[in-house]
Amino acid sequence: MLNKTQSFPIRALRVRLATPALGLLAATCLSSTLLAQGSPPGEGPAITGVRITQADILAGTFSLKDIRNHGLRIFSTNFNKLDGYGDGPLDILDTTGPGGRPTLQNNGTFLRVNGLDAQSCMECHSVGSSTTAPFRFAIGGVGGSNNNAMFQPTEIDVDDSDGLGFAAYNGRNINPPFLFGSGGIELAAREMTADLQDLKDLAALQPDVPVSLITKGTNFGTIVFGSLSGTFDLSGVEGVDDDLVVRPFGRKGEFATVRGFDLGALEFHMGMQPVETVGQGIDGDGDGVVDEVLEGELSALHVFNTNLEPPFVAPNPMLPQAAQLFTSVGCASCHTPVLDTSSSVLTYSSPEIETDPSANVYLQSDLRTGPTAFPGAIGGGIRVVCLSDLKRHDMGPGLAESFGHELDPFFITARLWGIADTAPYLHDGRALTLTDAILTHGGEAQTARDNFAALGSADRVILLEGLRSLRTPLEPAKGLVSPQ
Secondary structure (H helix, E strand, O other): OOOHHHHHHHHHHHHHOOOHHHHHHHHHHHHHHHHHHHOOOOOOOOOOOOOOOHHHHHOOOOOHHHHHHHHHHHHHOOOOOOOOOOOOOOOOOOOOOOOOOOOHHHOOOOOOEOOOOOOOHHHOOOEEEOOOOOOEEOOOOEOOHHHOEEEEEEEEEOOOOOOOOOOEEEEEEEOOOOOOOHHHHHHHHHHHHHHHHHHHHHHHHOOOOOEEEEEOOEEEEEEEEOOOOOOEEOOOEOOOOOOOOOOOEOOOOOEOOHHHHHHHHHHHHHOOOEHHHHOOOOOOOOOOOOOOEOHHHHHHHHHHHOOOOOOEEOOOOOHHHHHHHHHHHOHHHOOOOOEEOOOOEEEEEOOOOOOOOOOOEEEEEEOOOOOOOOOEOOOOOEEEOOOOOOOEEEOOOOOOEEEOOEEEOEEEOOOOOOHHHOOOEOOOOOEOOHHHHHHOOOHHHHHHHHHHHOOOHHHHHHHHHHHOOEEOOOOOOOOOOOOO
8 A cells, every 4th residue: 555655755856846747747657656566556546646735835836726726636536545535444452543433334435424425525516506407517516415414323213113203313414515605705704703803802991891793794692891700701692602703614603714624524524634633644544544635735625615606696587576575574684695895815824723814824815806706895805695694593493403312403594695506405405495495494583484484475486586596606617627
């Protein structure tokens, strides 16, 4: 098996060579030699040739498009065990060293529940529109319900042996969302976080006075600094963690950046361990492979994901009436139509500090130009027409996920842009139509749900036709080519 520490001299040689073409040729030839020595005859890892490093990015060796190309490769490559896919063998006799997750029917590769459920990101993010037959393919799209990630089950009763009348699954069941426009979401969330941190500082300057945590039209409650206790009273904070970091990624709002999400997703779904998680030269999962995802490759994946085109609004004469109904019914109270940013520049950091996105910046991208092309906002920022307040809300017991004996009804407001093309709906894909999705709302959305249910047929049609104007990009990642 190829030990990936052997590949470092290849990358160093490529940087020293006079031309990129010669570097690529040398890297490919040397890589083939190493594979012949360390891999089964005729086999090798799926990632071959030049691998982008963080040093390459810092040195300006690659253009932004080149970095996106390398990110596309990490996103779309079907990793195998020579790349580090999986967790290695499960050694039930050794409880001290690294070991693998158990696999279904002891197949040694796939688990499906609790990860090890895909070979590439693109396997689950590839549907651009489900409104056509066959569906329209798109890099970075959604996944069908067959692609749902299932994890943390504590009880499964698929044959209703308990006689309750339904198949019980006590855990999480997550339908893959699309990645389009995620750069704008990340930028808006960062600015919201910065606003909340400033409001926290303001509260410290005026003890015992409640300060409203409002940013970009979203109200996250209040915060008070107690003069006697010398601490912050966070009991009035709502819809965001106590550190006041807006985390727009993950259905529960767990991740502040796409990079943060990718770190966990690579390990969970494929057992591909990023160097920045386990350390350089460390075989953290005992599969015999080190340096499975380089820091530069993780950076390239982050850049690729956040420079995918945003969804768009298709022309529709019903839009003005639909927008009025959307607001009057109460949908817009959580599905904020537009988040305007102050800046158009998304910066990239490694390592990331969630409360200080300006730390450790190594690259930036202007989201008004190039492939992303968000519309401009007054003041030089961009308009993120995502229809979400990026806040967590109580959606009621009907949508609550179970963890052991507890129910968690909180979800971040779903972004509705592109919704015309992305059935099935809701966090687990249970709703096959827009009407199903709306009528399943509860908790804080109960009033809006009831108002929609009370609409006459004609108004329902107008509102639904307006939502079907929210389309996904037609050719995302156009012009990119994965390096060979």
